[in-house]
Amino acid sequence: MTDATVFSDAFFAASYAHPSAQPDPAGHYGRLGGRFMPEALMAALAELTEAYQKSKNDPEFQAELTHWLRTYANRPSLLTEAKRLSAHAGARILLKREDLNHTGSHKINNVLGQALLTRRMGKKRVIAETGAGQHGVASATAAAIFDLECVVYMGEEDTERQALNVARMRMLGAEVVPVATGSRTLKDAINEAIRDWVTNVEHTNYLFGTAAGPHPFPSIVRDFARIIGVEARAQLLDLTGGLPDAVAACVGGGSNAIGLFHAFVPDESVRLYGFEAGGSGVESGLHAASITGGAVGVLHGARTYILQDEYGQTLPSHSISAGLDYPGVGPEHAWLHDTGRAVYEPVTDAEAMDAFQLLCRTEGIIPAIESAHAVAGALRIAPALREELGREPVIIVNLSGRGDKDMHTAAAYFGMEV
Amino acid sequence: MSKLSAVLAAAKAENRAALIGYLPAGFPTVEGSIAACKAMIDGGVDIVEIGLPYSDPQMDGPVIQQAVQVALDAGVNTLDVLRVVEGVAATGAPTLVMSYWNPIERFGADRFAKQLAAAGGAGTILPDLIPEEADDWIAAADAHALDRVFLVAQTSTPERITLTTGVCRGFVYAASLMGVTGTRDAVSGNAKGLVERTKAATDVPVCVGLGVSNGVQAAEVAGFADGVIVGSAFVRRLLEAPDEASGLAAVRELARELAAGVRSGRR
Numbered sequence: 001m002t003d004a005t006v007f008s009d010a011f012f013a014a015s016y017a018h019p020s021a022q023p024d025p026a027g028h029y030g031r032l033g034g035r036f037m038p039e040a041l042m043a044a045l046a047e048l049t050e051a052y053q054k055s056k057n058d059p060e061f062q063a064e065l066t067h068w069l070r071t072y073a074n075r076p077s078l079l080t081e082a083k084r085l086s087a088h089a090g091a092r093i094l095l096k097r098e099d100l101n102h103t104g105s106h107k108i109n110n111v112l113g114q115a116l117l118t119r120r121m122g123k124k125r126v127i128a129e130t131g132a133g134q135h136g137v138a139s140a141t142a143a144a145i146f147d148l149e150c151v152v153y154m155g156e157e158d159t160e161r162q163a164l165n166v167a168r169m170r171m172l173g174a175e176v177v178p179v180a181t182g183s184r185t186l187k188d189a190i191n192e193a194i195r196d197w198v199t200n201v202e203h204t205n206y207l208f209g210t211a212a213g214p215h216p217f218p219s220i221v222r223d224f225a226r227i228i229g230v231e232a233r234a235q236l237l238d239l240t241g242g243l244p245d246a247v248a249a250c251v252g253g254g255s256n257a258i259g260l261f262h263a264f265v266p267d268e269s270v271r272l273y274g275f276e277a278g279g280s281g282v283e284s285g286l287h288a289a290s291i292t293g294g295a296v297g298v299l300h301g302a303r304t305y306i307l308q309d310e311y312g313q314t315l316p317s318h319s320i321s322a323g324l325d326y327p328g329v330g331p332e333h334a335w336l337h338d339t340g341r342a343v344y345e346p347v348t349d350a351e352a353m354d355a356f357q358l359l360c361r362t363e364g365i366i367p368a369i370e371s372a373h374a375v376a377g378a379l380r381i382a383p384a385l386r387e388e389l390g391r392e393p394v395i396i397v398n399l400s401g402r403g404d405k406d407m408h409t410a411a412a413y414f415g416m417e418v
Numbered sequence: 419m420s421k422l423s424a425v426l427a428a429a430k431a432e433n434r435a436a437l438i439g440y441l442p443a444g445f446p447t448v449e450g451s452i453a454a455c456k457a458m459i460d461g462g463v464d465i466v467e468i469g470l471p472y473s474d475p476q477m478d479g480p481v482i483q484q485a486v487q488v489a490l491d492a493g494v495n496t497l498d499v500l501r502v503v504e505g506v507a508a509t510g511a512p513t514l515v516m517s518y519w520n521p522i523e524r525f526g527a528d529r530f531a532k533q534l535a536a537a538g539g540a541g542t543i544l545p546d547l548i549p550e551e552a553d554d555w556i557a558a559a560d561a562h563a564l565d566r567v568f569l570v571a572q573t574s575t576p577e578r579i580t581l582t583t584g585v586c587r588g589f590v591y592a593a594s595l596m597g598v599t600g601t602r603d604a605v606s607g608n609a610k611g612l613v614e615r616t617k618a619a620t621d622v623p624v625c626v627g628l629g630v631s632n633g634v635q636a637a638e639v640a641g642f643a644d645g646v647i648v649g650s651a652f653v654r655r656l657l658e659a660p661d662e663a664s665g666l667a668a669v670r671e672l673a674r675e676l677a678a679g680v681r682s683g684r685r
Contacts, residue, residue: 040571312524
């Protein structure tokens with residue numbers, strides 16, 4: 001098989017309009033998900049749901065999105081055999097190269113889809129929240145090509161540690177609003193974006209950046225990110241004739257992870273591993289591991305695992321990676337955890353930074369610190385998998401983004417001068 | 419008839435709208451918030467809403483955010499909120515808790531309803547809980563004879579207004595404008611239309627909130643609504659006061675102005 005046959009237009013279209021299980025019509029995955037949002041936004045959520053249902057099955061929309069993914073975003077993305085890392089890990093590791101996408105991360109997949117939806121809905125203004133800035137940069141990019149006004153909310157602390165991405169967004173014509181309330185990070189940026197949306201909903205669409213939030217966002221973002229796993233599965237079949245033993249991704253809100261996992265959910269032999277940000281260690285209390293270190297509650301419109309105190313107040317999250325520094329997780333991950341289909345484990349800052357350096361020096365790839373959590377996780381699970389299977393395991397790791405934006409953080413961590 | 423319904427009916431019998439005042443628990447202190455609510459009642463507020471301070475107040479503007487942050491920084495929790503309810507309800511004024519949903523889910527819906535009823539509370543207003551997600555709360559509120567207020571908005575469809583008013587008890591909260599809490603220069607021109615659409619669907623009283631900050635606006639809204647809800651304007655009086663005594667005086671003064679407003683709206 002060549003790329004041309006594997007990645008036909010029909011292949012792309014099938015990744016958006018897949019037939020597999022959806023949440024119930026109100027967005028529930030069992031007890032999880034749903035819509036915990038003010039009544040004022042119900043009409044907008046209903047409008048978005050309807051526009052999305054219509055569009056995802058519309059050949060014209062599918063063709064348009066496929067065109068942009070192919071000719072602009074650089075899809076399909078490569079699946080790179082990581083030979084020296086594999087030797088180190090004792091596993092055959094393949095990297096899904098979302099870092100090579102235009103704008104430098106997997107976020108462009110979702111944003112192109114949502115921006116095209118916005119255009120179909122006749123709205124002229126988009127808002128977005130961003131943590132590391134990757135979703136903000138992708139949103140600013142899509143706003144530029146589709147001529148939309150774009151406002152990005154970003155926690156003040158994140159604007160400081162991701163200053164390069166703030167400059168990129170402004171260069172692309174977006175307005176970046178630093179959010180100084182609460183913990184001054186991603187969760188507060190989401191609060192501010194929701195306040196904007198409820199005020200300006202008539203002409204504004206909210207480009208939600210992760211597979212979390214109220215229904216239909218978890219489904220929409222999942223379906224637009226799903227191309228990651230759909231491609232990776234076909235690429236590995238093409239390369240080896242078989243499925244991987246495991247797939248691994250980092251999990252903050254969880255969009256790159258659900259994008260990788262979803263195509264493999266029906267493949268029972270494939271283990272799904274999500275690696276949460278363990279910060280200084282879950283036992284230290286300074287982490288962003290909502291599933292492994294949190295409890296079920298409601299945050300930002302959905303019932304899911306969140307970090308909260310005994311009175312339901314959201315606890316601040318901690319991670320060296322701004323993109324994983326969020327005290328919640330998408331409801332579908334919570335559900336995959338509850339059902340046991342996927343396994344979630346924390347990876348500490350130190351483990352992630354070790355893996356970051358290892359990937360740089362063995363493969364010549366500087367990953368986003370977010371993605372380094374997935375690499376560290378794969379290194380951790382490889383020995384046990386090898387023993388269990390009695391052979392070298394095959395693991396696909398989602399390299400969700402590139403590390404240019406993290407140079408200041410990484411240099412400071414390793415004590416280098418920049 | 420619940421105490422809340424009786425107070426709304428009494429206002430109606432006087433051919434006026436009821437005045438509903440909001441203040442967050444624990445601002446400036448737990449005791450200070452009880453005193454501030456009593457000052458509102460002294461000035462003529464009929465019904466009190468006690469805000470439960472929450473870390474992620476998505477529906478609140480800068481004024482209420484600032485006050486709530488003071489309470490959170492001081493460690494005010496759900497038990498403190500119930501203490502404030504007890505202190506305020508002791509005056510005889512119907513006292514509701516206004517809260518985002520997660521603190522109540524975490525406390526336990528039934529446990530919260532039971533303790534709220536025991537504190538003399540009249541019920542709840544839960545701005546991020548829609549009827550479709552409210553089964554647990556409706557059951558808990560019923561079990562402890564609490565009123566339950568849900569919200570309708572300018573963008574609500576007729577179907578959603580019917581659904582929402584169908585589960586309201588006490589009153590229906592009509593969010594008169596699209597946006598977060600905070601004072602506005604003018605009452606939304608569409609507020610009257612929303613009240614009319616809501617009244618077409620229910621006999622439950624309809625009270626209007628969001629944006630009312632002075633006696634003139636209160637009079638205007640009282641012309642067509644069963645109750646006028648004021649929050650940020652009270653909080654602002656406390657935030658701007660140089661000391662606690664002048665804050666209480668300013669709250670009492672605003673309540674008097676608003677109380678005169680709701681009595682002049684239908685003349």
